[in-house]
Amino acid sequence: xxxxxQSPKYLFRKEGQNVTLSCEQNLNHDAMYWYRQDPGQGLRxxxxxxxxxxxxxxxIAEGYSVSREKKESFPLTVTSAxxxxxxFYLCASSIEAxxxxxxxxxxxxxxxxxx
Amino acid sequence: xxxxTQPPSMDCAEGRAANLPCNHSTISxxxxxxxxxxxxxxxxxxxxxxxxxxxxxxxxSLIITEDRKSSTLxxxxxxxxxxxxxxxxxxxxxxxxxxLIFGQGTELSVKx
Numbered sequence: 001x002x003x004x005x006q007s008p009k010y011l012f013r014k015e016g017q018n019v020t021l022s023c024e025q026n027l028n029h030d031a032m033y034w035y036r037q038d039p040g041q042g043l044r045x046x047x048x049x050x051x052x053x054x055x056x057x058x059x060i061a062e063g064y065s066v067s068r069e070k071k072e073s074f075p076l077t078v079t080s081a082x083x084x085x086x087x088f089y090l091c092a093s094s095i096e097a098x099x100x101x102x103x104x105x106x107x108x109x110x111x112x113x114x115x
Numbered sequence: 116x117x118x119x120t121q122p123p124s125m126d127c128a129e130g131r132a133a134n135l136p137c138n139h140s141t142i143s144x145x146x147x148x149x150x151x152x153x154x155x156x157x158x159x160x161x162x163x164x165x166x167x168x169x170x171x172x173x174x175x176s177l178i179i180t181e182d183r184k185s186s187t188l189x190x191x192x193x194x195x196x197x198x199x200x201x202x203x204x205x206x207x208x209x210x211x212x213x214x215l216i217f218g219q220g221t222e223l224s225v226k227x
Contacts, residue, residue, distance in 0.1 A: 033214065042202060042217035058214065090158050104215060106158030
């Protein structure tokens with residue numbers, strides 16, 4: 001089945017530790033995105049990547065880092081510099097970031113809790 | 116970035132049409148209107164999108180006003196499984212990566 005997988009679904013970390021969230025897609029999509037969602041809020045864009053080996057900051061990139069070494073993978077690292085890391089993290093992909101048809105497919109999300 | 120305004124919540128009776136409004140008065144000529152929905156603790160699901168003309172697919176219809184300053188998402192026969200938060204989004208221009216800018220959405224409750 002084609003789709004986006006995120007693992008794990010729930011993640012717990014101690015304060016001060018870096019943690020990497022996985023996102024893999026087998027849709028052959030060019031563009032991938034990371035969003036953060038806080039309770040009762042909409043999604044906010046952290047980073048996005050339109051092609052391999054290239055990525056851009058979104059609206060709330062501070063305290064996060066990403067890499068795009070392969071087309072199908074876009075891992076997100078939540079660093080100790082992120083002041084409020086506890087949130088629901090969603091990964092998405094689309095065929096091409098700048099195309100007129102930009103349906104984004106979302107993964108199931110990872111709920112990160114920092115203790 | 117063009118912003119959208121939606122009512123925070125709405126109720127709809129099961130089997131009736133659900134009409135969800137959205138204002139996007141600052142939309143520019145090349146920006147599309149997208150609708151997504153999110154069932155609790157899941158990833159958002161694409162519903163429909165449009166530029167100028169009304170659109171219909173198997174899930175819903177999208178009505179965009181002639182001046183493009185507002186739109187309405189119509190779920191023709193709402194079911195309990197349509198209970199979700201619905202996001203109206205204006206897609207950013209290409210030089211911003213075509214990113215989707217999510218507001219707080221409308222929480223639709225479909226009641227028996």
